[in-house]
Amino acid sequence: MNYLKSIGAYVIMLKSVFKRPQKGKIFWEAVFREIDDLGVKSVGIVAFISFFIGGVVAIQTALNLEDPIIPKDLIGFATKRSMILEFSSTFIMVILAGKVGSYITSSIGTMRVTEQIDALEVMGINSLNYLVLPKILATVFFYPFIVLLAMFLGIFGGWIAGIATGLFKPEDYIAGIQLDFQPYLISYSLIKSIVFAFLIATIPSYFGYFVKGGSLEVGRASTKAVVWTIVVIIFSNYFLTQMLLS
Template sequence: MIQSLGRYILLLRLSFRKPEKFSVYWAEVMREMVSAGIGSLGIIMIISVFIGAAVTIQTAFQLISPLIPKSVVGGITRDSMVLEFSPTISSLVLAGRIGSSMASQIGTMRVTEQIDALEIMGVNAPGYLISPKVIAGVTMFPLLVIVSILLGFIGGYVACFTSSEVTTDDFLIGLPDGFNPVIITVCMVKAVVFGFIITTICSYQGFYTSGGALEVGQAATRGVVFSCVMILMFDLIISRLFL
């Protein structure tokens, strides 16, 4: 465990050394941003709309009574999406989509000796392969979470439109009611931390892969599993620190 942590820290230090040529690294960062951001937009849109609708329906089912104003559903949906569902659920899904791809890509380069070839040519392999992925992750994850939140609200609005328990007007009134700006801070911190966790852990698993195709698959699986566990752990830690 201690040895693995030491290698993980060493890999991060090597990844963020001064690059040999900024233009090459910049091109890689842009490519990773497109892959992580635009490539993940579809799945984020789908899950966010359905989660927003489901949260709204379940909240209405549990809380609507003559003693409780119906607008409270909008506020609860807002806080649930911003604090938990959009950053955490989205990151768990992205760990499977982006993390496994990163681990498989780097692991394949390792077992086919492409990383060794880069190092022989004097290229800082961790910096060239990992730092663009980390930068793209901590940059694009907050944007994807913002999109997820907005689409969750749309899903909640659609759920109210198609049901009779809560009107769309009540839902819209409840969205800004009692808003606390700290929940946005917590959400963005989670998004950045989760993006860093996914990209670094999965890249680490791929970089230290040895063997063949079977081991590459196992490295991708380990990367996703460890990322999901760390996401849930830091979700608790961040919530406890800020809230």
């Protein structure tokens, strides 16, 4: 019953979020500020993780393909598919759910417990529209670029790993990348990234907006927000994969 109430409150929150902003200039300033806070400042950690995970995937694949009968271009093919299908669109979003989700919940939750949100309401401002909609637009429009960056750096990291370790030839790796290339798989990953970006922006906002108590409750709400965002992303990943690839 509590879960149904939470879902109902979440849906009601979204109805208030998607309304026309009262002041366009202030709203778009907020959007660009959120792009910097939620997107640009996450590029570094995404690039670092993607590059080395791509290298690890390539090395592990090479070590498990010791049979000379198996063509070496499968290393590049496996790395490409792993990075495009799951890592860049799902695991990167899970990482961002932890980094960005906790930030969103704590920032909005702090505004709630310090009565800043109440002050916005007193001034006649739609606080949900003012606080949450810029975050949704920032993540939905910017995170697909992060996913594309993760794809490229992961595949590039695998190529560098081959040069550094000598486990496979760079030309074999490149041939594997070109093998059975399907542009739709990139579209599939980008569609997933948009859905996950929406979840990352809205679920932590819900937990932060409706937090009650003091700073301790804000910390607990941040933990719950991250956990639930990751859970919903994993479930959504299953259903989106069924719908888009079956």
